[in-house]
Amino acid sequence: MTDTKIPELRIPAEALHTYVRTIWERAGSTPREAQLVADHLVMANLSGHDSHGVGMIPRYVASLADGELKLNAHAEIVRDAGAVLTIDGVKGFGQVVAYEAMEHGIERAKKLGVCAVGLRNAHHIGRIGHWAEQCAKAGLVSFHFVNVAGDPLVAPFGGIDRRFGTNPFCAAFPRDGKTPLVLDFATSGIAYGKTRVAYNKGVKVAPGYLIEHDGTPTVEPKVMHEEPFGSLLPFGLHKGFGLAAMCEILGGALSGGYTTRESTLQKTSAIMNCMTSVILDPNAFDAPAAQEEAEAFIEWVKASPVQAGVERIYAPGEPEDARREERGANGVPIDPTTWQQIRDAAAASGMAGEEIEGFVRQLR
Ligand SMILES: NC(=O)c1ccc[n+]([C@@H]2O[C@H](COP(=O)([O-])OP(=O)(O)OC[C@H]3O[C@@H](n4cnc5c(N)ncnc54)[C@H](O)[C@@H]3O)[C@@H](O)[C@H]2O)c1
Incomplete structure (x- = not known):
């Protein structure tokens, strides 16, 4: 496990998915859990967000060792108020409990037209766009406010020390016959x-x-x-700070989770997320032309002449689509340091050295 002279790799997404799934199965996850984790992490890489892809595996393995990540846990509905669900993630894999929380919210939104889901106490839920895409696949609009509970990195507007996390915000709109519009970003610059x-x-x-x-x-x-x-500073001066604060309060407090402050500071390297999602059925509105209106707007915006040095105008989510196409065809780039860290994490999670080497040989 000490081979550091590994060349820069381009790994086919399917092979990477099998590798990730095997790591978690060896660690003790059920096949379904391992599949959901691999689906999420590999899709983050395919979408170009390597910071939330398979490079997270070593940190997840450390969380597991610290007892901060519970394998094979499921989302627990702690309060069912009809159009409002409060769900405890019980420190389970975010890739599982957020998936299950969205499934509950989708089912309810289809019935009632709207459902707000408060998810708390989830281990890292990764790329938030993944959850918005799950709702969009079911034909639903959604928006999501997330806090990174107890993990301060960002200063408030006008302040000088870190007081809250990189609190992502996400919103998505499904499109007929196309991938959805997905706005998904951290509120730090x-x-x-x-x-x-x-x-x-x-x-x-x-x-x-x-x-x-x-x-x-x-x-x-x-x-x-x-x-x-x-x-770090919030993006967009007071506006980004304000959005980050609302992510903290709507995501952390309203879900029945917690906000970041002195007594809740995370003591280990685990990342805990709380997320409040609002899921809407567009068919419940009196808006039969909503799709056409949205398409006409996107077309109008994209017809703007581009600035010097700018290739094209993208709608939210289109940069990720373009990367999926490129990486789907050419493989996911993984730098040697990250690759080595994943191999070490695979060994720590219980994969035998021979099995790891077998995978690595096959990928070269
Ligand atoms: N779980 C967590 O605790 C946590 C915390 C922070 C961030 N995140 C995730 O990290 C990921 C990366 O966040 P980020 O802030 O680095 O994202 P980013 O700065 O790359 O912004 C991404 C968003 O901007 C859009 N975009 C990018 N370039 C564009 C262009 N040229 N024109 C039009 N739109 C464009 C994308 O479609 C996407 O919606 C996100 O998926 C986020 O959910 C997760």
């Missing part, structure tokens, strides 16, 4: 993972994203990785 990439490469980040521990603006990513720690 840049993702924490991007500061790590810059730090490891020894490069600076663009101005406006980071401050030092005393509030001085900086372009040095080391402030996120070396003491004294600085902070």
Whole structure:
């Protein structure tokens, strides 16, 4: 397990999926759980969000060892108020409990026209667009407010130290015969993972994203990785901060989970998420032309002449579609360090060395 001279790989998505599924089956997951985790992580890579893809496996294996991730746990409905469901994720795999929470919400929204789902106490639920796409596949509109409970990295607008997480917001609109419009982003100006990439490469980040521990603006990513720690800034000044705060409160408090503050700070490397989702059936509105209106708007916007150096205008979700097409055809790129970390995590999760080597040989 010490071969660090692995070339940059392009791994076919299907082979990567089998590898991830096997890792979790060896760790003790049921085949269904292993499948849902692999579906989610590989789709994040295919969509171009490597920060939320298979590179998370080592951190999940560490969470399992710390007792912060419970295998084979299921979403538990703790309160059923008809159009409002409160669901406990019982520290289960986010890839399972969020999937189950959305299934409950979808079923209810189809019946009632709308369903709000508060999911709390879930281990990392990953790329939030995945959950919006699950709703869109069922023909439903959704929006999602998420907090990263107890894991502060971002300073409030006007503040100088980290007080809350990179709290993602997501909204999606299904399109007839096309992939849905999906807006899905962290409310920090840049993702924490991007500061790590810059730090490891020894490069600076663009101005406006980071401050030092005393509030001085900086372009040095080391402030996120070396003491004294600085902070990420929210995107869009007070507006991004306001959205992050609403993600914290709607996601963390309204779900019956918790917000980030002194007494809830996470002591291990586990990432815990709470998410409040609102799922809507577009057919319940008196809006028979909603699809045509949305398509006409997208067409209108995309007809804008592009700025110098800009290739095309994308609607929300289209960059991910384009990456899925490219990576689906050419494989998922994985850097050697991440690949080695996944191999080590596979060994730690109980996969035999021979089995790992068998997979790796087959992938080369
Ligand atoms: N579970 C968690 O705790 C957690 C925390 C933070 C972020 N995340 C996830 O991290 C992922 C990455 O977040 P991010 O902030 O780095 O995303 P990002 O900055 O890449 O923004 C992605 C969004 O912007 C759209 N977009 C990107 N480029 C565009 C362009 N040129 N024109 C039009 N639209 C464009 C995409 O379609 C997508 O909706 C997300 O999937 C998010 O859910 C998860």
